[in-house]
Amino acid sequence: MITLTPLRQFRFPVMAECINPDVFQGKSVDEIAQLTVWEGNKQKKLCELFKIEQSLAEAPSIVINGNVEEVRRIGSGMKSGEIVINGNAGMHLGEKMAGGKITVNGDAEGWAGSDMKNGLLEIMGNAGPYLASPYRGSSTGMRGGKIIVHGNVGTDAAVFLKGGTIKILGDAGPFMGFRMCDGTIHIEKNCGTRVGACMTGGKIVVSGVLEEVLPTFTIDSVKAKVKIEEGDSATGPFYVFLGDLAENGNGKLYVSKANNPHLSTYEKYL
Amino acid sequence: MELLIKNGFVFDPINGINGEKMDIAVRNGKIVESVNDRRAKKIDATGLTVMPGGVDIHCHIAGAEVNTGRLMRPEDHIKDTERKTTLTRSGVGYSIPSTFTTGYRYSRMGYTSLMNPSMPPLEAKHTHEELNDTPMLDKASYPLLGDWWFVLEYLQKGDLTECARYVAWMMGTTKGYAIKIVNPGGLESWGFGRNVHTIDDKVPNFDITPREIMCGLAKVNKMLNLPHTIHLHTNNLGLPGNYATTLDTMRALESVATDGKPVAHITHLQFSSFAGDDWGSMRSGAEEVAKYINAHSHITCDMGQVIFTDTTTMTADGPFEYTLYQLSGHKWVNSDVETETSGGIIPFHYKRNNAVNATQWSIALELALMIEDPWKIYLTTDHPNGGPFTAYPKIIGWLISRKARMATLKKCHKKAQKKSLLPTLKRELSLYDIAIVTRAGQAKALGLKDKGHLGVGADADIAIYNVNPETIDIARKYKTVRRAFGNAAYTIKDGKVVVKDGEIVQHVDGRTIWLDVQTAEQVKVDEEMRRRFREYWTVEYENYPVTNHYLKISDPRTIKADV
Numbered sequence: 134m135i136t137l138t139p140l141r142q143f144r145f146p147v148m149a150e151c152i153n154p155d156v157f158q159g160k161s162v163d164e165i166a167q168l169t170v171w172e173g174n175k176q177k178k179l180c181e182l183f184k185i186e187q188s189l190a191e192a193p194s195i196v197i198n199g200n201v202e203e204v205r206r207i208g209s210g211m212k213s214g215e216i217v218i219n220g221n222a223g224m225h226l227g228e229k230m231a232g233g234k235i236t237v238n239g240d241a242e243g244w245a246g247s248d249m250k251n252g253l254l255e256i257m258g259n260a261g262p263y264l265a266s267p268y269r270g271s272s273t274g275m276r277g278g279k280i281i282v283h284g285n286v287g288t289d290a291a292v293f294l295k296g297g298t299i300k301i302l303g304d305a306g307p308f309m310g311f312r313m314c315d316g317t318i319h320i321e322k323n324c325g326t327r328v329g330a331c332m333t334g335g336k337i338v339v340s341g342v343l344e345e346v347l348p349t350f351t352i353d354s355v356k357a358k359v360k361i362e363e364g365d366s367a368t369g370p371f372y373v374f375l376g377d378l379a380e381n382g383n384g385k386l387y388v389s390k391a392n393n394p395h396l397s398t399y400e401k402y403l
Numbered sequence: 404m405e406l407l408i409k410n411g412f413v414f415d416p417i418n419g420i421n422g423e424k425m426d427i428a429v430r431n432g433k434i435v436e437s438v439n440d441r442r443a444k445k446i447d448a449t450g451l452t453v454m455p456g457g458v459d460i461h462c463h464i465a466g467a468e469v470n471t472g473r474l475m476r477p478e479d480h481i482k483d484t485e486r487k488t489t490l491t492r493s494g495v496g497y498s499i500p501s502t503f504t505t506g507y508r509y510s511r512m513g514y515t516s517l518m519n520p521s522m523p524p525l526e527a528k529h530t531h532e533e534l535n536d537t538p539m540l541d542k543a544s545y546p547l548l549g550d551w552w553f554v555l556e557y558l559q560k561g562d563l564t565e566c567a568r569y570v571a572w573m574m575g576t577t578k579g580y581a582i583k584i585v586n587p588g589g590l591e592s593w594g595f596g597r598n599v600h601t602i603d604d605k606v607p608n609f610d611i612t613p614r615e616i617m618c619g620l621a622k623v624n625k626m627l628n629l630p631h632t633i634h635l636h637t638n639n640l641g642l643p644g645n646y647a648t649t650l651d652t653m654r655a656l657e658s659v660a661t662d663g664k665p666v667a668h669i670t671h672l673q674f675s676s677f678a679g680d681d682w683g684s685m686r687s688g689a690e691e692v693a694k695y696i697n698a699h700s701h702i703t704c705d706m707g708q709v710i711f712t713d714t715t716t717m718t719a720d721g722p723f724e725y726t727l728y729q730l731s732g733h734k735w736v737n738s739d740v741e742t743e744t745s746g747g748i749i750p751f752h753y754k755r756n757n758a759v760n761a762t763q764w765s766i767a768l769e770l771a772l773m774i775e776d777p778w779k780i781y782l783t784t785d786h787p788n789g790g791p792f793t794a795y796p797k798i799i800g801w802l803i804s805r806k807a808r809m810a811t812l813k814k815c816h817k818k819a820q821k822k823s824l825l826p827t828l829k830r831e832l833s834l835y836d837i838a839i840v841t842r843a844g845q846a847k848a849l850g851l852k853d854k855g856h857l858g859v860g861a862d863a864d865i866a867i868y869n870v871n872p873e874t875i876d877i878a879r880k881y882k883t884v885r886r887a888f889g890n891a892a893y894t895i896k897d898g899k900v901v902v903k904d905g906e907i908v909q910h911v912d913g914r915t916i917w918l919d920v921q922t923a924e925q926v927k928v929d930e931e932m933r934r935r936f937r938e939y940w941t942v943e944y945e946n947y948p949v950t951n952h953y954l955k956i957s958d959p960r961t962i963k964a965d966v
Contacts, residue, residue, distance in 0.1 A: 269478065270478040
């Protein structure tokens with residue numbers, strides 16, 4: 134196990150793709166200390182920014198003690214191992230990760246789990262905007278794996294989602310699941326507007342309040358229960374909406390009946 | 404400043420030099436007979452290949468559409484960034500590099516002159532602003548004139564002389580170099596949501612056909628004595644079965660050819676050589692097209708090679724980009740440029756395991772190998788439409804080595820493999836042929852007398868590559884050649900060493916070449932012209948011309964016209 138402790142509060146963004154169990158694997162502390170990172174426009178060695186210690190424990194592979202919200206791309210592309218961050222994490226956390234596990238005992242900035250393929254990302258605090266969404270302009274999207282956020286999530290989460298599961302125990306911002314075509318999202322509390330805009334497939338479950346459903350969604354039925362994943366389901370009853378019809382979509386939007394009495398007008402179309 | 408390049412294997416096809424060991428002397432940016440052996444700075448090129456600086460006849464590197472392409476693709480830039488150094492500026496790639504990066508990357512490959520095709524005259528100022536910021540290279544632009552209302556009006560009236568005068572005026576006004584025609588008639592029709600499908604379809608609102616536009620402008624090109632021919636992007640581009648249209652186009656242009664010299668350059672020929680009835684039955688039409696070009700001397704062309712990568716397509720051919728959008732469903736941009744042209748941009752990923760893309764890859768190589776005379780077909784990717792220009796070394800590998808192209812073909816879609824003519828083609832280009840298709844032939848087709856060769860009086864634009872033709876068999880060691888052409892040992896621009904071992908060592912600004920065409924009677928900017936500007940364009944005449952102060956280093960070429 135490698136423990137990293139930031140030596141100071143970083144003023145500039147730090148690009149640290151090298152904080153990755155696959156990169157640390159088989160390297161001694163001295164070798165890890167020599168890995169290069171960029172702080173602002175200056176190239177630095179990892180040991181200039183972090184105190185690096187090694188202990189005998191097997192798991193987790195990397196522990197970061199302290200707030201590192203300026204440190205971006207931690208665990209980028211990781212395939213195995215485990216990272217625990219005891220503090221807040223910076224942007225692009227676990228970007229393109231294909232396996233392993235990342236736990237943040239704090240908040241995560243934007244683009245956490247961006248273009249994720251597999252593995253598990255658990256955020257104990259809140260997540261910033263663009264959770265699991267691709268980089269600007271790209272339509273890649275998350276393709277697999279699981280993300281659990283115990284707090285709230287910012288805007289534009291799960292854009293272009295193509296697979297995998299996202300569980301949000303708190304609230305979610307607007308434009309959740311924009312252009313998603315597969316995969317499952319479960320929001321246990323309230324959800325912002327325009328959820329599922331332009332979606333063509335997949336499943337979004339809102340257990341809390343949803344102020345309005347887009348006019349391009351049509352009501353299909355009322356269901357008592359909905360499956361989130363193997364061994365996990367949400368209990369309703371739920372209104373089931375289909376859409377987004379503007380895109381000829383076949384996505385499913387489940388909205389809690391009990392928490393959304395204002396949607397009862399849809400019942401007459403059933 | 405004197406420079407002496409000693410003992411290199413020189414490939415200079417225009418002067419018929421094929422790998423001879425000789426010295427090249429440079430003084431004040433020009434190649435000279437000899438220099439003072441003691442005073443001159445020496446470059447030891449023993450065991451290295453010396454060629455004229457590369458010339459690219461068709462690459463979209465600047466202008467409104469290129470810039471819109473940059474804006475709409477942040478995901479393309481994040482995967483390829485370049486940091487600033489003490490000499491060079493920072494920038495991004497990948498398929499549409501920023502201006503400075505474009506200059507540096509071309510220079511690293513030994514290129515020194517570029518032609519930026521398809522400049523809408525209305526966007527000429529923007530294009531030249533970007534070209535000013537593209538360092539290391541000499542540049543020129545082709546204004547899009549094939550669907551300009553003035554051209555259509557005068558051709559419709561049959562008044563070629565007046566048409567020629569306006570074209571000459573436009574060259575000076577936009578600081579252009581050649582007449583570019585894109586999907587003649589089709590772009591004007593696209594303004595009304597239509598397209599033309601044969602060269603004899605009528606253009607809406609103008610009683611004229613694509614055949615009349617092409618032949619008319621080819622005649623105008625001759626009357627004006629322009630150094631390059633018309634630069635033509637054919638009708639029906641990128642649609643199955645379009646090789647028949649391409650053959651019709653070339654046959655139509657026979658009437659203009661009289662002295663055996665080329666009258667038209669058909670650009671990115673690969674996109675115009677599809678056979679078959681639909682995408683399912685799409686196959687190569689390269690054999691028929693190559694047969695025609697082999698038997699005639701009035702056409703030159705370039706490959707438009709497809710590279711298996713994620714790229715951004717951009718062309719003035721709006722209706723074609725709409726077809727691509729319908730195929731891919733990707734984000735896209737389409738526009739209509741007032742009285743002049745249209746435009747479209749869409750990202751596109753060419754894939755090996757897609758039968759159509761793999762066939763396209765094969766068609767370009769088939770054309771390059773089946774057209775026997777390398778002076779007729781040149782190496783391009785139609786950057787960035789077929790792929791970024793940084794893939795040129797890869798294409799050189801496929802051209803010089805059957806082994807290289809068979810290795811790639813083996814990884815392609817089974818259906819494309821079965822249809823490909825590549826297994827039957829044994830031809831492998833020599834370094835001499837490569838020097839023709841990457842520089843000499845292009846310079847000759849462009850009528851650039853001081854580029855593309857190393858004779859006395861030529862510009863001292865020289866590329867030196869780390870390939871020893873005496874010790875290696877290039878067909879077997881194609882990977883060595885590929886590496887060498889990707890990272891020039893030296894690039895010399897106007898007598899200055901600008902690249903050494905693939906790294907920029909000096910920053911220089913290139914010139915902007917344009918034509919000052921002198922006609923007996925000049926176009927008068929009178930009240931009638933201003934009225935037309937007020938009616939046709941959103942800008943007033945005063946804001947239209949590119950004045951001299953727009954060009955960082957202006958290099959006008961004065962041409963005496965016959966009219």
